[in-house]
Amino acid sequence: xxxxxxxxxxxxxxxQWFRNNRILPEANEPYLKINGVTTADRGDYxxxxxxxxxxxxxxxxxxxxxxxxxxNGAFFVSTDEDSSPGTQLKALHWPIxxxxxxxxxxxxxxxxxxxxxxxxxxxxxxxxxxxxxxxxDFKVVSxxxxxxxxxxxxxxxxxxxxxxxxxxxxxxxxxxxxxYGNSFMVPVDAPGSYxxxxxxxxxxxxxxxxxxxxxxxxxxxxxxxxxxxHDEIIPQMEALRVxxxxxxxYATCPDAEAYEISQGELTNGIFINFLKKRLLEDEKITVLLxxxxxxxxxxxxxxxxxxxxxxxxxxxxxxxxxxxxxxxxQDAYSARNLQWAKAHALPESSYVHFECGVTVRLxxxxxxxxxxxIYTRIEQTQKDITNCEARLADFSEDLDVDLKHTNKECPExxxxxxxxIKNFDYPDKCLYTRLSGLQKLRKELSFSICLQYRxxxxxxxxxxxxxxxxxxxxxxxxxLHGSEHQNEYISIYGSLQSSASEPSQxxxxxxxxxxxxxxxxxxxxxSLNDLDYYSSLYRYxxxxxxxxxxxxxxxxxxxxxxxxxxxxxxxxxxxxxxQFKSLNSS
Numbered sequence: 023x024x025x026x027x028x029x030x031x032x033x034x035x036x037x038q039w040f041r042n043n044r045i046l047p048e049a050n051e052p053y054l055k056i057n058g059v060t061t062a063d064r065g066d067y068x069x070x071x072x073x074x075x076x077x078x079x080x081x082x083x084x085x086x087x088x089x090x091x092x093x094n095g096a097f098f099v100s101t102d103e104d105s106s107p108g109t110q111l112k113a114l115h116w117p118i119x120x121x122x123x124x125x126x127x128x129x130x131x132x133x134x135x136x137x138x139x140x141x142x143x144x145x146x147x148x149x150x151x152x153x154x155x156x157x158x159d160f161k162v163v164s165x166x167x168x169x170x171x172x173x174x175x176x177x178x179x180x181x182x183x184x185x186x187x188x189x190x191x192x193x194x195x196x197x198x199x200x201x202y203g204n205s206f207m208v209p210v211d212a213p214g215s216y217x218x219x220x221x222x223x224x225x226x227x228x229x230x231x232x233x234x235x236x237x238x239x240x241x242x243x244x245x246x247x248x249x250x251x252h253d254e255i256i257p258q259m260e261a262l263r264v265x266x267x268x269x270x271x272y273a274t275c276p277d278a279e280a281y282e283i284s285q286g287e288l289t290n291g292i293f294i295n296f297l298k299k300r301l302l303e304d305e306k307i308t309v310l311l312x313x314x315x316x317x318x319x320x321x322x323x324x325x326x327x328x329x330x331x332x333x334x335x336x337x338x339x340x341x342x343x344x345x346x347x348x349x350x351x352q353d354a355y356s357a358r359n360l361q362w363a364k365a366h367a368l369p370e371s372s373y374v375h376f377e378c379g380v381t382v383r384l385x386x387x388x389x390x391x392x393x394x395x396i397y398t399r400i401e402q403t404q405k406d407i408t409n410c411e412a413r414l415a416d417f418s419e420d421l422d423v424d425l426k427h428t429n430k431e432c433p434e435x436x437x438x439x440x441x442x443i444k445n446f447d448y449p450d451k452c453l454y455t456r457l458s459g460l461q462k463l464r465k466e467l468s469f470s471i472c473l474q475y476r477x478x479x480x481x482x483x484x485x486x487x488x489x490x491x492x493x494x495x496x497x498x499x500x501x502l503h504g505s506e507h508q509n510e511y512i513s514i515y516g517s518l519q520s521s522a523s524e525p526s527q528x529x530x531x532x533x534x535x536x537x538x539x540x541x542x543x544x545x546x547x548x549s550l551n552d553l554d555y556y557s558s559l560y561r562y563x564x565x566x567x568x569x570x571x572x573x574x575x576x577x578x579x580x581x582x583x584x585x586x587x588x589x590x591x592x593x594x595x596x597x598x599x600x601q602f603k604s605l606n607s608s
Contacts, residue, residue, distance in 0.1 A: 025054040027069040027080050030302055034157045038070045061087050120340055121347035122237055123187035124358060125160040128180040130207070132196030134167050137214045142289035143282040144195035147244060148390065149440050151193055151294060154301045158342050160191065161362045164390045165461065165497065170209040172461050173222050175502040177230075179365070183358045184234040187349070189342070191240040192227065195291055198245030200276060204257045205243055206250075217253040225259065232263045238340045239265075240307060244273040244291045246280050266337035271297075271311050274328045281328055287439055292318065292328055304343045308334045364499045365391055369492040376473050376486050379404040382412040384471075384490070385452075389438060391497040392460040397452040398429075398471070409476045409483070414455050416470040416489070420463045428455040463498035466491050 029035045029052075039049035042065045046054070056063055064087045069080040129151055131144025145166060152164045161183065165176055177192075184190050197208035198221075206221040213220060224241060231239050262268075273280040273293035281292050296317045300310050315330040348355045366388070374382045381402035387395045398412045413429045424437070433441035436456035457467075468491040474483050 023056045023059045023063070023085070025067055025069075025083065026052065026304070027054075027071065028052055028302065028304070029071040029078070030299075031071075031073050031076065032153075033073045033075075034153060035071045035073045038072075039067065040070065041065045041067050059087065063087060120237075120338060120344050121187070122189040122344050123185065123349050124183075124346060124355065125155075125158065125189045125191075125342075126180065126183040126358070126362070127155050127160045127162045127191040127193065128176060129155075129162060129164040129193045130168060130173060130176065130196070131164075131166050131194075132168060132208065132210050135197065135208075135210050135212070137212065138197055138208070141196060141282065142284075143291040143294075144244075145439070146288050147195050147291050147294040148193070150290075150298050151242075151301075152390075154298060155191070155342075157302060159346055160189075160342075161359075163362070163365050163497065165392050166390055167210050167459065168461070168502075169211040170220060170222070172502045173207065173209050175500070176461075177222065177227055179361070179500050179502070181230055181234065182361050184231060184236050185349075185354050185358065186235040187237040188234070188358075189238040189240070189340075189344070190231055190234075190236045191242070191342075192224075193242040193244070194224075195244040195294075198243065198247070199250045199253075200247040201250055201253055201255075202257060204259075205245075205247070205272075207243075207245065215252065217250070218255045218257065223257065223259075225257075225262070228268065229260060229262060232265055236267065238267050238269070238307070238336075240269045240271070240342075242271045242273075242293075242297070244280055244293045247272065247274055247276050247278060249277055264335075266335050267340065268333075268335045269307050269311070270331075270333040271314075272331040272333070275331050278328065281324070283323070292321075292324055293330065296321075296330075301342065304341055306336070306339045306341055308332060308336055310342075365497045367495065367499065368394070369495055372490075373401060374471055374488055374490060376488065378407065378473070378475065378484070378486060380407065380410060380412075380473060380475065382471055382473065384492075386492075386495065387441070388496055389440060389456070393456065393458045394460060394495055395433060395436065395438065395441060396455045396457065398455075399452045403475075406478045407475050408478060409474075411453070411474050413453065413472045413474070414469050415472050416468075417457070418463065418465060418467050418469070420465060421457060421459060421467070422462075423457060427458075429453045430455070460496050460498045461500075461502040463494060464501075464503060466493050467495060467498070468492070 025039070027037065027039075029037075037050050037052055039046045039054045041063075054067065054069070064085050066082050066084050068082045071078050071080065129148045131148040133141045133144045135141075148164050148166065152162050155162050163176070163180065165172075168176060180190070180192070194207045196210075197212075199206055199208070201218065203225075204218075205224040206218050207224065208216065208221050224243065228239060228241070271293075273291065282289050283292055283295060293314075296314045297311075299317070300314050303310055303313075305313070311330065311332045315332065318324055318328070318330050368386045368388055369384075371383065371385045374384060376382070379402070380400065383399045383401045385397045385399070387397070389395060396414060398414065400410050400412060403410050415428075417423045427436040430436045430453065433454050433456070436454050437458075438456055460467075468489060471488050471490055473486045473488075476483050
């Protein structure tokens with residue numbers, strides 16, 4: 023017997039089921055599934071749905087199970103909304119269940135191009151899609167503004183997370199084009215006149231995914247598909263395998279553009295604007311995308327300009343909501359979790375003590391897998407000290423830190439349009455610094471804390487400085503900047519052959535569409551042995567928000583938001599990595 027209940031909210035909602043007004047402790051999923059139904063399971067069922075801001079109760083459904091009731095398999099139970107008074111019971115045969123051995127998503131958004139029009143929507147789109155996919159139990163790596171080499175290395179790390187039966191999803195937002203039926207994603211360092219040699223080919227990535235025997239391959243491409251008339255490189259690739267598990271969702275049709283749309287301070291791509299309303303529905307992925315296409319077709323703003331195109335070979339009812347059923351042999355599963363955890367480890371919150379008696383608190387939060395916010399707060403001072411302030415400076419040379427985004431009184435001033443002071447404790451007493459491009463970090467991240475203060479009776483300020491090293495946070499551990507493994511690089515690009523043509527300037531991809539008011543409808547791992555113990559460590563990722571806190575910070579937050587950090591401490595990562603190495607060497 024299965025009782026479904028769905029809700030959508032921000033932050034994502036949580037679920038708690040009740041029977042006869044008594045809580046069912048283990049029932050906290052959108053589905054209440056009861057195996058081996060007996061007469062003891064009769065009664066009135068309802069679900070309490072809530073997040074930080076709102077709560078709502080579902081309708082009550084009465085389940086009657088008599089002595090002659092027979093359940094041969096599983097059944098849906100739902101209420102007839104038109105029936106009144108009382109509740110009518112519907113029993114529908116439960117369809118064949120499909121499972122994923124794991125779910126992995128790589129989201130890439132390119133905005134700040136060096137030689138081409140800059141975009142606004144990818145940051146918001148990647149952020150919103152990340153939150154939704156986490157609710158669907160996907161392991162998500164979200165990256166902004168990648169060079170060609172960084173995109174290639176990110177794809178290689180993504181491939182390491184795939185295995186037999188895994189659902190793999192790749193989303194890209196940015197400039198792109200299509201030639202000879204192949205789609206190309208344009209990195210931020212692409213030259214003014216670029217060809218496929220400067221880009222990543224989506225179909226080449228699919229070939230590598232198929233070698234992993236994945237259960238489902240989904241590509242969501244939010245980019246233009248204009249023909250690059252000056253690119254004479256003809257892709258010469260092996261034929262794709264015949265697998266009935268491939269789904270493409272193109273934001274627009276061939277030889278057409280994809281648009282952005284402004285909504286106040288935020289800018290969405292039109293595709294994600296519609297997709298985010300449907301993504302959590304329990305539908306076959308192609309059916310879900312069909313509904314998105316219908317929604318887009320009803321919008322006057324996009325008619326004749328942009329229409330979603332779906333290509334699919336999917337023969338089974340695979341849904342993004344399918345449950346995860348890990349393989350019996352946990353080695354590969356544990357290795358994948360370790361690889362994913364490496365990209366999501368934040369430094370621990372810490373306290374820095376100065377000779378004058380002042381204590382400064384350092385905290386960390388992740389906006390994306392390669393963007394981190396550091397916040398400082400004066401925790402303790404002396405009675406004779408006034409006007410005390412702690413600022414960050416002298417950052418590692420690997421990072422191109424924009425000083426305009428450092429030591430600000432609110433997150434919005436750092437260039438973040440996604441974080442507000444509500445996301446942080448003690449918002450009025452902190453200074454915020456936003457560090458982007460963490461994938462470029464070659465060594466441990468270090469910086470200075472410059473403490474400036476005055477003592478009573480003195481006019482001049484005194485400065486003390488301490489250097490802090492916090493290791494390699496988030497995705498910097500994966501060394502996406504590296505120039506090694508060129509043989510892997512060739513695996514994606516080596517199959518392309520040039521027909522010796524001189525490249526010329528390409529038509530620029532995206533048009534920016536501003537409209538106000540907005541219509542209401544348009545809103546490398548080897549096998550591990552004996553690591554089963556660690557598998558539970560990876561389940562603590564936060565599915566409800568893209569904001570991560572360090573473990574120590576979580577302990578200080580209110581209970582509602584302190585469930586799961588999605589992070590692993592530096593010490594935990596190093597310990598597991600040491601175990602990983604020792605097992606491989608034995």
